[in-house]
Amino acid sequence: MFNLIKKDKEKDGVRKEKKEKKDKKERMSQAELKSLEEVGMRRGFFSLQRGSSKRESRAKLEISDPIPIQVVTNPELTLMDVSSERNNNRSSMLLDVGRISTTSSSDNIKGEAVQDVQRSSLREQASRPGSLTKQDSPVVKLIKRLSFSQKSKEESPSEGSVPSGPNSAAPSPQVEPKVSHHVPRYISHRRAPLRQVQIPLLVEKMFPADLHLPAVMPPEVFEPRELELQRRNTGDFGFSLRRTTMLDQKPDGSVYRRVVHFAEPGAGNKDVTLGLVPGDRLVEINGLNVENKNRDEIVEMIRQSGETVRLKVQPIVELSELSRCWLKNSAGVRGEAYEVKTEEQIAAERAWFGTEKVWLVHKDGFSLATQLKSEEGSVPEGKVKIRLEHDGTILEVDEDDVDKANPPSSDRVEDLSSLLYLNESSVMHSLRQRYGGNLIHTYAGPNIVVINPVSAPSMYSEKVMHMFKGCRREDTAPHIYGVAQAAYRKLLTTRQDQSIVLLGKSGSGKTTNCQHLVQYLVTIAGSNSKVYSAEKWQAVYTILEAFGNCSTSMNGNASRFSHIVSLDFDQAGQVASASIQTMLLEKSRVTRRPDAESTFNVFYYMMAGADGSLKTELHFNHFAENSAFGILPHSKPEEKQKAAQQFAKLQAAMKVLSISAEEQRTFWLVLGTIYHLGAAGATKAGRKQFARHEWAQKAAYLLGCTLEELSSSIFKPQAKGTLPRASSIRQGAEDSGESSGKQNHNHFHSLIQ
Ligand SMILES: Nc1ncnc2c1ncn2[C@@H]1O[C@H](COP(=O)(O)OP(=O)(O)OP(=O)(O)O)[C@@H](O)[C@H]1O
Structure with a gap:
């Protein structure tokens, strides 16, 4: 009894205490939240939302509507007006983790593409509750999403379980390509409210001075490290060599290609303790420089080493941050301790803050200046006096024309949200400095900004992937793999679906980064499924690229459709x-497009790559000089050759996906028909009709109907529901065949998925 009462009393006391604690916690979290929100608002970067209901508040803090940071870059690294910059296909993308997000973008979307989608069934599916975003928003086109669906309710044992051998081949995850006619269920309850994003106005102001952007600092060169490795019982030293070609810059700024050899830790557990890091470039072996030696010579030198080998290695610039992080983590040092500032650095920062450094914001960007102290009344109200850093010019400018500048120690800051003064100029400055230092990834709070690199950097490999395995985001340097890892980790720990949204203008790297994300996930998570394989996954992309990509002024291989990639994970956390x-295919491109842009890749592939018998069957032995749809074969031999190779690759991809030869033939017949319809054109001589009957005859032949049947189905009014194309054809002679061409390609794209 006593015990019982005591227990009850205890229980009551505990309950009360718990309740108080909870209340306090909630009060604290509200206060914390408020201050967070204030910081976010003040910085103008994120707006924080929190549901008022208990469930919502427990769910999480939602950060929505990031302002996309548009960085236009070119090799000269000048800042430009993003919206007017049309020909430069180097740009940045912003990536948003762990939630469904909508944001604006500067990509121009053809109105027709959107209208088309409003009519299409896929659009209907996508517009169901929980679809990505409003379908009438151009943003939709830019969203490529990766979702994860966790099916299990049990705790997952561990993150990642892919063993990798020393020469482990590409992972062989299992993929089942399928046409999804439903927006997955997990989207439905996570619809984010659409909010207007304030895009900063373009600055048009100029000042009577020679205004410069700050100089871009050369990449930081990391000190080489010397290591002595012992030969093992197995005869090796526990590291592997990787050869790659990299673009490098000469002192005069010219870019050249050079071969480098990496000395990277092997796949064994012990190998990671050797002190080598993926991305370590081999500089010396036993005191001898090997930078210009070939692989065989290097292998021979290692073989001839005795029981030990001395290596001098240096991290490549693009992986230097990661390398530092890795070494820091393996030394078990906490971040703060590792990055402790020296006395000189602290003194330099103090000096910086003592003189008020500001950015003068102008039409061509921003220039560093010192705000001068002036006696009261000597400067009109609302004005400030500044001295430009680069030439000492003194200017009197509006207070609004200047932004506070951060000390140089923040120039290459890894996370933009840690900038003391978070304004547009400071953000652009840091991104620009980082890009100049070959650092293309930068965190921006929970997002990451990735700037399209000039070259194909050597920062993506299975070894680099393994540097992120099991890591928390705060323990790694900014990298696209870090984003995938954060989402995977969150998936396992919260058992909730995760989404990654890739935003950016055409050519900014959304597709490329989406592939890196998928590669990371399937490599690290592994797969035990029999239907899923990297080969099939690649085949799906090859086909989508052929039917949905083309060359535009922004991107030589632009995808003209949006896509959502979904990976389902099992209880063990494996794929x-x-x-x-896919959604929003820009099908109007089949018949009409801007000058100097191409039609979908598949037409060029087919015209260049069809073999003798297919050519004969499609009547492709010679091509028309004109096409109402502008579908003409490549004229340059090298382009033809490349297209022919791509056609062979496309056929092989179809084979991988078990598309039979007969089915493939049907595709070519339909595409051939579209080609011939374009070649036939249309005219209005009395009545609307084909302009060149011989080509129309070929189209009819490929379709298996007579010319009269084809002609009447295109030019004669049709009863409702018979043919979907009559209305637009009747709009004008030039339109003839357009609709059927577009429809065919559209159906085709859906079918082929
Ligand atoms: N991180 C990267 N590393 C190497 N190359 C890149 C990277 N990001 C982009 N690129 C290159 O830039 C080009 C454009 O990239 P991508 O096609 O991924 O852009 P996108 O944003 O998907 O364009 P679109 O919306 O037009 O399809 C490609 O040739 C790609 O190889």
Whole structure:
């Protein structure tokens, strides 16, 4: 009894205490939240939302509507007006982790593409509750999403379980390409409210001075490290060599290609303790420089080493941050301790803050200046006096024309949200300095900004992936793999679906980064499924690229459709299946497009790559000189050759996906028909009709109907529901065949998925 009462009393006391603690916690979290929100607002970067209901508040803090940071870069690294910059295909993308997000973008979307989608069934599916975003928003086109669906309710044992041998081949995850006709269920309850994003106004102001952007600092060169490795019982030293070619810059700024050899830790558990890091460039072996030696010579030198080998290695610039992080983590040092500032650095920062450094914001960007102290009344109200750093010019400018500048120690800051003064000029400055230092990834709070690199950097490999395995985001340097890892980790720990949204203008790297994300996930998570394989996954992309990509003024291989990639994970956290859903194909491109842009790749592939018998069957032995749809074969031999290779690759991809030869033939017949319809054109001589009957005859032949049947189905009014194309054809002679061409390609794209 006593015990019982005591217990009850204790229980009551505990309950009360718990309740108080909870209340306090909630009060604290509200206060914390408020201050966070204030910081976010003050910085103008994120707006924080929190649901008022208990469930919502427990769910999480939602950060929505990031302002996309548009960085236009070119090799000269000048800042430009993003919206007017049309020909430069180097740009940045912003990536948003762990939630469904909508944001604006500067990509121009053809109105027709959007209208087309409003009519299409896929659009209907996508517009169901929980679809990505409003379908009438151009933003939709830019969203490529990766979702994860966790099926299990049990705790997952561990993150990642892919063993990798020393020469482990590419992972062989299992993928099941499938046409998804439903927006996955997990989207439905996570619809984010659409909010207007304030895009900063363009600055048009100029000042009577020679205004310069700050100089871009050369990449930081990391000190080489010397290591002595012992030969093992197995005869090796526990590291592997990797050869790659990299673009490098000469002192005069010219870019050249050079071969480098990496000395990277092997796949064994012990190998990671050797002190080598993925991305370590081999500089010396036993005191001898090997930078200009070939692989065989290097291998021989290692073989001839005795029981030990001395290596001098240096991290490549693009992986230097990661390398530092890795070494820091393996030394078990906490971040703060490792990055402790020296006395000189502290003194330099103090000096910086003592003189008020500001950015003068102008039409061509921003220039560093010192704000001068002036006696009261000597400067009109609302004005400030500044001295430009580069030439000492003194200017009197509006207070609004200047932004506070951060000390140089923040120039290459890894996370923009840690800038003391978070304004547009400071953000652009840091991104620009980082890009100049070959650092293309930068965190921006929970997002990452990735700037399209000039070259194909050597920062993506299976070894680099393994540097992120099991890591928390705060323990790694900014990298696209870090984003995938954060999402995977969150998936396992919260058992909730995760989404990654890639935003950016055309050519900014959304597709490329989406592939890196998928590669990371399937490599690190592994797969035990029998239907999923990297080969099939690649085949799906090859086909989508052929039917949905083309060359535009912004991107030589632009995808003219959005897609959602979904990976399903099983209870063990391994990939169980995968699917791609495509939307918003710009089908009008089949018949009409801007000058100097191409039609979908597949037409060029087919015209260049069809073999003798297919050519004969498609009547492709010679091509028309004109096409109402502008579908003409490549004229340059090298382009033809490349297209022919791509056609062979496309056929092989179809084979991998078990598309039979007969089915493939049907595709070519339909595409051939579109080509011939374009070549036939249309005219209005009395009545609307084909302009060149011989080509129309070929189209009819490929379709298996007579010329009269084809002609009447295109030019004669049709009863409602018979043919979907009559209305637009009747709009004008030039339109003839357009609709059927577009429809065919559209159906085709859906079918082929
Ligand atoms: N991180 C990167 N590393 C190497 N190359 C890149 C990277 N990001 C982009 N690129 C290159 O830039 C080009 C454009 O990239 P991508 O096609 O991924 O852009 P996108 O944003 O998907 O364009 P679109 O919306 O037009 O399809 C490609 O040739 C790609 O190889």
